[in-house]
Amino acid sequence: MSKLLAISSSPRRNGNCELALRSFCRAAEEKNISVEMNRLHELRLEPCRGCERCAADGICIVKDKMEPFYEKVATVKGLVLATPVYFGSLSAQLKIFMDRFQCWWHAKYRLKKPFVELGQNKAGFIICTGALHRKDFGDSVEAIGKVFFHNINYHFGGFLFLPGLDRKGEIEDDPAALKAAYDAGVKYVQSYLL
Numbered sequence: 001m002s003k004l005l006a007i008s009s010s011p012r013r014n015g016n017c018e019l020a021l022r023s024f025c026r027a028a029e030e031k032n033i034s035v036e037m038n039r040l041h042e043l044r045l046e047p048c049r050g051c052e053r054c055a056a057d058g059i060c061i062v063k064d065k066m067e068p069f070y071e072k073v074a075t076v077k078g079l080v081l082a083t084p085v086y087f088g089s090l091s092a093q094l095k096i097f098m099d100r101f102q103c104w105w106h107a108k109y110r111l112k113k114p115f116v117e118l119g120q121n122k123a124g125f126i127i128c129t130g131a132l133h134r135k136d137f138g139d140s141v142e143a144i145g146k147v148f149f150h151n152i153n154y155h156f157g158g159f160l161f162l163p164g165l166d167r168k169g170e171i172e173d174d175p176a177a178l179k180a181a182y183d184a185g186v187k188y189v190q191s192y193l194l
């Protein structure tokens, strides 16, 4: 099992947030920390049905490619999520992924048997790319990320907003943005993974 689970949630392969995520993860690989990279869009996850069946046992009844992620998130030490800004918020793919952890919400708050304990010191990080220099868009993604990490008992390990990136792969023309992602990775790795 890898130590760092990396999830890109843009439908664009090799788009801005995926490239930023790779820069971030390079900081982990340079320290010989194993990284597992995933593209959410390719998993075609079903949204939460709100059926509340998970209230009984903390297990989601929807059987799709989300299933292995519960074990992964329970086992890895770090989780880094990357999303483009879509209409001032995060991508639908990432929102679906987060909502599918409603079963963990029940496990934590109703059943009092969380799948992760805060004392395990796992930490999550979010990277967000957007076209516009609109801080409020980044703030909105950060706020949702904080709620998600809180619910799954991960510490909030940080947030990086990279605005001014629109065209696919535009980040490759912006060394400062790629460096910011790498530097954020270095700091995160030092703080939570070593």
Ligand SMILES: Cc1cc2nc3c(=O)[nH]c(=O)nc-3n(C[C@H](O)[C@H](O)[C@H](O)COP(=O)(O)O)c2cc1C
Residues within 6 Å of the ligand: 010, 011, 012, 014, 015, 016, 017, 018, 083, 084, 085, 086, 087, 088, 089, 129, 130, 131, 132, 133, 134, 137, 165, 166, 167, 168, 169
């Ligand atoms: C459906 C859609 C909605 C978008 N909404 C916003 C937005 O509200 N604000 C913004 O700054 N950029 C917006 N963008 C631009 C993307 O956030 C930007 O191109 C981003 O860098 C894409 O990252 P990617 O290459 O990883 O997909 C939107 C793009 C799409 C396709």
